[in-house]
Amino acid sequence: MNNTAPSPCFVLDEQKLENNLSLIKRVADQAQVEIILAFKGFAMWSAFPIVRKYITGATASSVHEMMLCNEHMKTKSHTYAVAYKDDDIDQILEGSSHITFNSLSQLERFGEKANDLGVSVGLRVNPEYSDVETDLYNPSSPTSRLGVKSENIINDLPDYVEGLHFHVLCESNSYALEKTLASFEDKFGHLLPNIKWLNMGGGHLMTRKDYDTGHLIQVLKAFKAKHKLHLILEPGSAFAWETGTLKTTVIDLVENGGVKTAIIDGSFTCHMPDCLEMPYRPKLANGYPEVDKGQYKYRLGGVSCLAGDFLEAYSFDKPLNVGDEIEFLDMIHYTMVKTSTFNGVQHPAIGLKKKNGDFELIRTFDYSDYKKRLS
Incomplete structure (x- = not known):
């Protein structure tokens, strides 16, 4: 490392970042899916001019992340938050292309308004499967506050709901995604004919050396062909892994x-x-x-x-x-942001x-x- 760096100092390697971005773009192109950057894992906005050469979208989980996306990724955000406040919702909707709600009550409260403003509306669900062993990072437990369980969706979703979202992986491989999709289909498959997109969240560590990107592409292409959906992945760690x-x-x-x-x-x-x-x-x-x-x-x-x-x-x-x-x-990933x-x-x-x-x-x-x- 260059000795001119002060101490302490986070040092991002430009070449390593571009190597990761190139791989991510290749996966997106070959699988014909959309892969966007999750700010929760990597939000070093001074590097976004490099990121924008390879990908065009990002996901935000707060007003401030949405503002960062608008300003420095130069696009509206795919926005998901555990809950939205009345004071924030107008600003959130103005800066978002997609908005995902965490509960049926929030969907009922804000969903129709979002749809009227032309923002694509989604609902986060809990497929009740995850390979994550550390409880702190596991969002799919039966008592999780994150996402709606299938048993709570008694009726069909409102017509304006265009997408579903799950996020249950953490630095996981493509085989964990495959198992997650099987559980997701089992619990929420009946909703798929009525939606346009599925956001598979983050945790797809495709830039790790032992990750089977060929299998990931295969899984994504098969699911896309089966259900005729636009697929979105939003990894954070994969972008800045070992950079x-x-x-x-x-x-x-x-x-x-x-x-x-x-x-x-x-x-x-x-x-x-x-x-x-x-x-x-x-x-x-x-x-x-x-x-x-x-x-x-x-x-x-x-x-x-x-x-x-x-x-x-x-x-x-x-x-x-x-x-x-x-x-x-x-x-660099999940460190600078915390x-x-x-x-x-x-x-x-x-x-x-x-x-x-x-x-x-x-x-x-x-x-x-x-x-x-x-x-």
Whole structure:
């Protein structure tokens, strides 16, 4: 990585992003489906001029994401939110080409108005199948607040409902999608003759090296031919998968109870929350998540005062010293979008590694960014 990047800093690799975008466009073209960007996974709008070379749409889950889509993807959004407020609905409808409602009550409340304004109306459903094992990321449980279960759709949907939507996958493969579609057809197949589009949500990790894109294309083409529907996929992780890093620096070394901890100028709770929520152990450019692979072992400690702001020991080939770089891999998707300034911790800068190898510093953060979030 270019040494001109400050620390801490998120660094997006332009070439790796374009590689992912090229694959996504190829899948969309060959399967004759629409693949759009989910801002919940990747919303680095300074990179959207690159994204727009390959795809034209995006999905939003709030007023602010919709505004970002309008301004920087330069298109109206496919919008889904768990619930819409009366104060927001007019603005949402103005900036959306599609709107999906999470419940029958919200559909009844706002659906006809959306249709009258020319916005394509959809309903999120729960097919009650998912391969996601972590409860925090599983939206298809029987008691989930996300989507309508088939048992609650007693009558046909209103004529103005043009689409259905499900989102039950998380970094899943095409075989999980195939099983999801079987469950979806079983529970909601009777509704398919009366709709125009089906949004299959996100979680389609088609840019992962072991993903069977040929099978994905086959599944999508078969479903499209069977039901004569316009199909939409909205992955987030797939766009930014393995496209960049978070550069940090060791600023102290402490030892207690026989455990050595390398304190970095980043934070897991502030900058890498999935490491604590999932839990997820990222790979390093210069160390190993396997504790016995390297000779020297260190916990990695964040700089916030939260007691749990650390990851259990990583191993290294040589001792760590103050000033050494710790570079976390695959830190662009579902990381930058979740950061906070808890404890006043310095937010990482944002930069771009250009295709020619040069580093471009896009954004730095200072006291005013922290202050403006408070009052």
